[in-house]
Amino acid sequence: MIERTPDPAKECSPRRGVERTGNPPSRIPVRRVGAGAIIDPYDFPSVSTSKRHVSEALSMPKVLFLDYSRGVEILPGIERLCSESGILKAISRGDSVAVKVHMGELGNVTYIRPAFVRKVVDLVNKRGGRPFVTDTVTLYPGARDTAKKYLATAAYNGFVKESVGAPVVIADGGGDEGRAVAVSNAVSGCSLREIEVARGIWEADYLLVLSHVKGHMISGFGGAVKNLGMGCVTRRSKRDQHRANPALLDDPRCDGCGSCVQACPARALSMRDGRPQRDPEKCDHCGTCLFTCSRNALFWERENKERFQVYLAHAAAAVSSRFGEKIGFINFVQDVTPHCDCAAPAGRPLFPDIGILASTDPVAIDKASLDLVDKAHLMAADKRLSGPDKLGRYHDVDSLVQLRTAQELGMGRLEYTLRIL
Ligand code: SF4
Ligand code: SF4
DSSP: OOOSSOSTTTTOOTTSSSOOOOSOGGGOOTTEETTEEOOOTTTTTGGGGOHHHHHHHHHSOEEEEEEGGGTOOHHHHHHHHHHHHTTTTTOOTTOEEEEEOOOOOTTOOOSOOHHHHHHHHHHHHHTTOEEEEEEOOOSSSSTTSSHHHHHHHHHHTTOSHHHHSSOEEETTTTTTOEEEEEOOOSSSOOOOOEEEEEHHHHTOSEEEEEEEOEEETTTEEESHHHHHHTTTBOHHHHHHHHTTSOOEEOGGGOOOOOHHHHHOTTOOEEEETTEEEEOTTTOOOOOHHHHHOTTOOEEOOHHHHHHHHHHHHHHHHHHHHTTTTSEEEEEEEOSOOSSOTTSSSOOOOSSOOOEEEEESOHHHHHHHHHHHHHHSOOSSOOGGGSSSOHHHHHTTSOTTHHHHHHHHTTSOOSOOEEEEO
16 A cells, blocks of 8 residues: 555654644735734835834845736836846856746646747846756656657747757756755755755856746645756756655545556556555656546645645755855746646636746745735636635645745745835
8 A cells, every 4th residue: 555654754844943834724824924024015115104114124135026917018027127136137247047947848838938038048148148048857757857858848839049049958967967965954854965956057157047936736836946946956856855745545545446556657556455555765756646546546645745845945945055146036927827837738827917026035036926826816716715825725735835944944035025117
């Protein structure tokens, strides 16, 4: 039988040292996190009536927001975002600049548009940087699980040198080319000791992280922190993080059909007493068994999904530590689908397109993106989507765990000031 508790990762508890709520999302204190009050995105700069409030606001990370509802032109808007947020300032002439972007699974159509990437590439060129557009291969079997297949899928989706204006490079080669970076365990009992940053990214002088904000089955949502922690690492490091969240068996639902055993690409499953048995040493945590089961007998448990986010934040912190100040973030909050860009299809967008954000702080930009999503008008009626943390609610997980952990690790702050362009 597939175990009900995570064996390799059981020593890692998000409860140790990291504020994590086990409460349902409706009770998550979204408006107050940590010691300070969050500045309501749409209240700034009206906070100027209090001197203390002003000084707090000035010390907070800045997030620039290109608000689509104001009828802005997007490509010039991206230029203003980059210029006024200062995210490209740390690029020196001659710097190699990794423009990290998810180029979409084959069949997915809601990834970041190549034209937006082209605009960013042009701006990097203007500053004298040497940009390349990059991503890493997938853990799961599919159309992006080798560099060759990924480049073919990227071309199908519109990511070629002629469109994005820079070479398209798969940063981890066949999935295993990386450089080890130590993981800080200062915050929780996360068992990760090191993360392999994809070689092509590790060797860059500057990392510019372009993230599509959307839902995610395990982490609730994906943004800058997820793009760093999962998107910039080798296949081995992706697997090490996913170990925190193994597929579990809901025994009464299983009819012993064996389809999951047949589908497992790692031959990690076998039938025993009419039930699938997983070999944790062989399992790559690709999720294929879970998606194969037509009876929904395999599932991810909420507590483990939140444990996964603790791992994710540790990996993200390790990746960002490689770059210090030479890192910047742009979040595209549009086509906010329930599922991520690895999914084909990813589902109908849940909200109208919101806009684009830029910041040097990955935690602040993700929190600002989530706050904007929470304020947005829902296009699809779904009772899971009322109240705060709508994307987390959709996937039955507290999606702020990754951000709280990242803040505790010193990656950035949940409090921010938002300037609307
Ligand atoms: S595919 Fe589902 S129902 Fe069939 S053996 Fe696997 S878990 Fe059980
Ligand atoms: S057991 Fe499931 S998650 Fe593990 S490798 Fe096989 S299909 Fe993938």
